Amino acid sequence: MATKDPASTTLSISCQNDCKEIHDSWGRLSHLAQALASRSKHERRQIRETYKEMYGENLIDRLQITQKSGKKGLIGIFSNLCEILLLWMLDQHERDVVIAREAIEQEETNYKALVEIFVGRKSSHFLLMNQVYAKRYKRQLEQDINDIEPPHPYQRILVALAASQKAHYVDVSQHVAKCDARRLFETGEGRAGSLDENVVLEILSKRSISQFKQTLSSYKHIYGHDYTKAVRRGSSCEFEEALKMVIKCLYKPYSYYAKTLNASIKSMVKDDGALARVLISRAEVDIEEIQKMFKKKYGMELRDAICERVPSGDYRNFLAALVTSTST
Structure with a gap:
């Protein structure tokens, strides 16, 4: 007779206890959020599955109902604790779908949120996300x-990046990177006038994200400076400004996210959902590297900055717990 794995049994019992606590905590979301902040993505997925087995109800649906019932009067797409808790409980591709839809539906499109998704995900993830988006909406x-x-x-750049996600190249070519770097130079700072937008979009659409990163590295090696500096030398048209932001997110993500978090914490930008969006999206990806960069750039720990600058309350406590649990 097969015997049950003691570790699996212990995990199952722990998960059942978590689900019971969740079921009994709908009137105490702050308590619930603090408990879930320390759960890994695998544990959160198991909680979702076990909750449905125990109570016959989809946990995500329950959170969505709770979130919608209290949404009136809120400022920003992630101001409600229930809403950010809902994002945290979703799988990453599901979460990206929600973030992308919210970004598009805002009165002023949140292109930064869209760019973060398009340059920070693998092709396989992007395919799943597109399938869920089509099914849901x-x-x-x-x-x-x-x-x-x-x-x-930004629209033209995002469409090009969407095409690049379909470029399933296993290996990164140094030769292609050097050729593309020279082409960017010759159609940019190597000629009079502003850069050739069509050339940039063509390269973006035909190369994978990894290949384009190598092109940026080759550009710096050949010409002695980052491509963003070459873009900055041109006219400050909307396309060039958008391109610089995309390249910063793609090529130097830790610096980009540290700067985005600091600006959001200090309320210097309109994108008041950036703090929760970045922390939740990067928590199980590269949050430790982002925290190191944050401390290097701003001289303090990210958690301390959140506790010092964000108004006290359940929202702040959840984000602080999230940073603490994902960096241990």
């Missing part, structure tokens, strides 16, 4: 981005 993500009004250069 009966629309195509790329088409929704194309349909945004008024038109903006």
Whole structure:
């Protein structure tokens, strides 16, 4: 007779206890959030599955109902504790779908949130995300981005990045990187006038994210400075400004996210959901490296900055617990 694995049994009992605590804590979301902040993505997935077995109810659906019932009067798409808790309980590709949809539906499109998804995910993840988006909203993500009004250069860059996600190259070519770097130079700072937008979009659309990163490295090696400095030398048109932001997120993500977090904490930008969005999205990806960069750039720990600058309350406590649990 097969015997049960003691570790598996212990985990199952622990998960059942978590589910019971969740079920009994709907009136105490702050308590619930503190408990879930320390759970890994695998533990959170198991909690979702066990909760449905125990109570016959989808935990995500329950959170969505609770979130919608209390949404009136809120400022920002992640201001409600229930809403950020909902994002935390979703799998990453599901979470990206929600973030992308919210970004598109805002009165002023949140292109930064979209760029973070498009440059920070693998092709396999992007495929899953597109499937979930189509199933949930009966629309195509790329088409929704194309349909945004008024038109903006970010749209053209995002469409190119969507095409690059379909470039399934296993190996990164040094030769291709050098050729692309020279082409960027010759159609940018190597000629009079502003850079050739069509060349940039073509390279972005035909190369994988990893290949384009290598192109940026080759550009610096050949010409002695980052490509963003070459872009900065041109006119400050909307396309060039958008391109610089995309490259910073793609090529120097730790610095980009540290700066984004600091600006959001200090309320220096309109994107008041960036703090929760970045912490939740990067918590199980590269949050430790981002925290190190944050301390290097701003002279203090990220958790201390959150506790010092964000108003006290359940929202702050959850984010502080999230940073603490994911960096241990």
